Amino acid sequence: MRINGAWRICDDQITRPTVVGEIEDAHGNWLEVLFLADCGADRTVFSTDVFRALGFPPIHSEDAVTGIGGVTNTFEFSSVLRMRRSDGVPIIFRARFAAVAGSSLLDMSVLGRDITNLFTLIIDRPGDAVCLLSRGEVYQA
Amino acid sequence: MREQAGERINPVVMEIETDPATCAEVARRMDLFERNWSWLEAHASEVYSHRGKFLCISGQELFVGDTVEEVLRAAKAAHPDDDGRFTRYIPKEKGPRIYAY
Numbered sequence: 001m002r003i004n005g006a007w008r009i010c011d012d013q014i015t016r017p018t019v020v021g022e023i024e025d026a027h028g029n030w031l032e033v034l035f036l037a038d039c040g041a042d043r044t045v046f047s048t049d050v051f052r053a054l055g056f057p058p059i060h061s062e063d064a065v066t067g068i069g070g071v072t073n074t075f076e077f078s079s080v081l082r083m084r085r086s087d088g089v090p091i092i093f094r095a096r097f098a099a100v101a102g103s104s105l106l107d108m109s110v111l112g113r114d115i116t117n118l119f120t121l122i123i124d125r126p127g128d129a130v131c132l133l134s135r136g137e138v139y140q141a
Numbered sequence: 142m143r144e145q146a147g148e149r150i151n152p153v154v155m156e157i158e159t160d161p162a163t164c165a166e167v168a169r170r171m172d173l174f175e176r177n178w179s180w181l182e183a184h185a186s187e188v189y190s191h192r193g194k195f196l197c198i199s200g201q202e203l204f205v206g207d208t209v210e211e212v213l214r215a216a217k218a219a220h221p222d223d224d225g226r227f228t229r230y231i232p233k234e235k236g237p238r239i240y241a242y
Contacts, residue, residue, distance in 0.1 A: 009182065011189040012235040020174060022167065032174040032227045043151045049195055049209040049230045082158070082167060090158040090167045095151055107232045114151040 002086040002137055003119070005037055005130030010108070017123045017130040019111055021083045023097075026055035030082070033109050037130055039121055041112030044081075044097055050109055051075060051099030061098055072105050074098040081115075083132075173225020177201060193233040199226035 005019035017037040022030045023046075033050055046054075054077070061076035081093040093115055100106045119132035120139065127141030158164060180201035181188050188196065188203055197204040197212040200220030206212040209228050216226050 008178070009185065011229075011231050020171060022170060022174075030170060030224065032170065032225055034178075034227060034229075047230060049228045052209045053213055053228050084167060084171055085157075088168055089164055092156040092158055093153050094156070095153040098151075107230050114153050118153070118155055 001091070001119075001134035003083050003091065003132040004086050005132070007125065007128060007130060008034070015125075016108075017125075019083065019130065019132070021081050021111075023050070023054065023082075024080045025053070026057075035111035036108045037116070037121060037123055038110040038112060039116065039123065041110045043112040043114040044095075044110065045074065045106060045112065046097060046099035046109045047106045048100055048102060051077075054079070058101075060101075063098065073101045075101055086131075170225050173223055174227060175225075177223070177225055177227060189231060192231050195228060195230050197226055197228045199223045 008018045019035045056077040061074045082090045122131045177198040191205045195209045197216040199216035200223045204212040204215045
């Protein structure tokens with residue numbers, strides 16, 4: 001199994017490794033989300049704009065997240081995330097997800113190791129590749 | 142197929158979608174997303190000039206506002222059939238970022 005991402009130019013002209021997914025909102029609709037593929041993130045965290053667009057009630061999580069900016073409170077919600085395998089088949093991830101509680105704290109949702117631990121995460125700038133590979137898949141640049 | 146990861150921090154259950162109609166729906170929506178993203182890249186200087194604002198790209202058109210609800214409302218009104226829309230917050234400051242949440 002392989003889920004392809006891409007290197008994309010961001011607002012500051014820096015090219016970052018990304019993966020596209022879609023998350024189910026509070027009304028059963030789907031919202032497209034661009035994730036930063038972040039091997040340093042312990043868990044997947046949604047940015048405030050995405051969380052507000054999803055329409056879930058702002059239920060504070062007992063788990064804050066910690067980063068360079070210090071400790072940040074989060075909201076928590078249960079939902080379904082889908083990503084598209086390279087052959088077009090959607091892969092479904094069911095979990096309780098977190099979102100930061102302020103727009104300036106995280107401008108881009110991050111795909112963390114709660115999900116990437118299911119795969120081998122490839123972030124290859126010289127080879128212009130970002131992908132998630134399931135066990136047994138071999139990566140060749 | 143079901144697998145689990147993130148047991149300690151956040152249990153995640155992974156499954157494979159098998160319904161052909163759902164597969165087609167996801168493919169259609171992600172194609173719309175890529176069309177909107179390509180439009181963003183072609184208009185990046187204009188789009189990213191709105192520092193400190195929320196934006197939505199839908200129907201290959203830019204919607205800018207002070208809240209995500211505002212931009213989504215405008216985008217949905219203008220392009221109700223484009224569910225490949227996406228939102229972004231454009232930080233006020235440029236510069237290298239360390240995420241690592």
